[in-house]
Amino acid sequence: MSHQNFEHKLLQYFYAELSEKDRAEFEAHLAGCEECRKELNSLNAISIEFNREFDKAQVETEVWERILEAAEAKTNKGLLSYLWPRPLVARMAVSLALAALLIFVVRAGIERWSYRHSMNLTSWPLASQIGLLEQDLSMNGASSNGTAAAEGLEEEDNWGIAILSSGLEPSDDAIDSLDEDLGEVEEISGGIFEL
Amino acid sequence: MSELEKQDLRSDEDLFRSWLKGDSQSFEDLLKRYQGRLYKVIFGWTRNQQLSQDLFQETWFRVIEHKKDFDPKRKFSSWVFQIALNLTRDHWRKEKRAQTDPDSERIELSASETNLEQALIEREQMERLKNALSGLSRIESEVFMLRHFGEMSFQQIAEALGVNLNTALSRMHQACSKLKKLAGEN
Numbered sequence: 001m002s003h004q005n006f007e008h009k010l011l012q013y014f015y016a017e018l019s020e021k022d023r024a025e026f027e028a029h030l031a032g033c034e035e036c037r038k039e040l041n042s043l044n045a046i047s048i049e050f051n052r053e054f055d056k057a058q059v060e061t062e063v064w065e066r067i068l069e070a071a072e073a074k075t076n077k078g079l080l081s082y083l084w085p086r087p088l089v090a091r092m093a094v095s096l097a098l099a100a101l102l103i104f105v106v107r108a109g110i111e112r113w114s115y116r117h118s119m120n121l122t123s124w125p126l127a128s129q130i131g132l133l134e135q136d137l138s139m140n141g142a143s144s145n146g147t148a149a150a151e152g153l154e155e156e157d158n159w160g161i162a163i164l165s166s167g168l169e170p171s172d173d174a175i176d177s178l179d180e181d182l183g184e185v186e187e188i189s190g191g192i193f194e195l
Numbered sequence: 196m197s198e199l200e201k202q203d204l205r206s207d208e209d210l211f212r213s214w215l216k217g218d219s220q221s222f223e224d225l226l227k228r229y230q231g232r233l234y235k236v237i238f239g240w241t242r243n244q245q246l247s248q249d250l251f252q253e254t255w256f257r258v259i260e261h262k263k264d265f266d267p268k269r270k271f272s273s274w275v276f277q278i279a280l281n282l283t284r285d286h287w288r289k290e291k292r293a294q295t296d297p298d299s300e301r302i303e304l305s306a307s308e309t310n311l312e313q314a315l316i317e318r319e320q321m322e323r324l325k326n327a328l329s330g331l332s333r334i335e336s337e338v339f340m341l342r343h344f345g346e347m348s349f350q351q352i353a354e355a356l357g358v359n360l361n362t363a364l365s366r367m368h369q370a371c372s373k374l375k376k377l378a379g380e381n
Contacts, residue, residue, distance in 0.1 A: 008364040011371070017348055042375050047343065053321050054235045054344060063248050064230070067255040071222040074259050075214065 010036055014043050207271035215262060225271075226255065233279060235344035240283050240336055242325045250286065254279040276345050277355050280337060287333065327377035335370035338363055 009026050012018050018026060030036050205213075205221075207228065213221035233254065238247040257278045265274055328336060337356065341347045347355070353363040 007368050008361065011364055011367055012349065015342060015349075043371055046371065046374050049320070050324060050343065053324050054238070056321075057235050057238045057244075057247075059230045059234050059251055060248050063252045064226070067226060067252060067259075068219075068223060070256055070259050071214070071226075072219055074262065075219050075222070076217045 006033075006036060007039075010039055010043070014040060014047075208267065211262075211265065211271050212267075229272075229275060232345055233275065236276065236340040237279055237283060239328055239340035239344060240333075241286070242328055246286065250279065250282050253282055257282070270351065272345070272347060273351050273355055276341060276347060280341075280355065327374050330373055330377045331370050335366050335373065338366040339370040339374070342367055 006026075006029065009018065009022065009029075013023060013026050013030075030040070205224075207225060210221040210225040210228075214225065230251075234247060234251050237250045237254075238244065241247050241250065254275065258275060265271070331339065334356075338352055341352045341355070342349065349363050349367070350360055353360045356363065
């Protein structure tokens, strides 16, 4: 092996690049070669000094942040990334927005339920009135037209409006019966009566 | 095994691929791995803190910008150090035209260096190393920094520089011989 080969092997040995077999061979040579041992010690001393001094060299925080920002801007984002972005501030903003949306939905649901619930309570008398009306019409032997109209009578809302939804015109007897049972009944338009 | 330990086992190439798929954290992990190695290599080449910061940043901007150009058959380290080397060589070419002194910058004392005597000693040591590095030719400096701080193998360095393994080793040997003399080890 030439001297240059040993110089190269020494470098590869120092940086742990030799195969196990080559390392064993070089260590055998090293044991008998003072020049190579001296060379290795010098290399080690340089390495220690450079490592110590260069350990102080650090990337500035601003540089670090600029690189991460650039990477973030070029990152292929999936839907989840948009919904749950990485910076903590953005995540907090998304969390607050989701919480606000949840509160809004829950409140709207409660209000709607309360409204419907109160509707049912206030419209109960009207429903019972309609039931009575149906009963009256059948008991009084109202015309088939009126009976059909009563069967199609529906509660619309709690503002006192009844609709004969079948679209059939009630007979005069049926309207009289409504007047008797429910007081003033005024036809607003065809088949729709204000109670 | 913790998640952190699992991540540490991922190769640079895995992290880079993961970033390409949209995982920002993988990029940050990759940057952490290279911040010391790459910055030290560039600093060793330029011996100028501000310029090193700029070149380090520009290297990563290029990685980000040309992410789709990465050849998965190559090692990520070879690619990123190649970009840094090309940028530094560009700077050297411009510097040659402008004829500026690369060692004009003095090392600033850090705020923590309250002991003036210690600070002066450290500064003197660093100046000595910088002077030693300035005694290397650029091709010697390239090999020395890539091997010592870049942790690239001699084979990788040879491929990056477009030379054979023996040439890379010879340049390294010349660099080490000069540094021994210049740093006063002999």
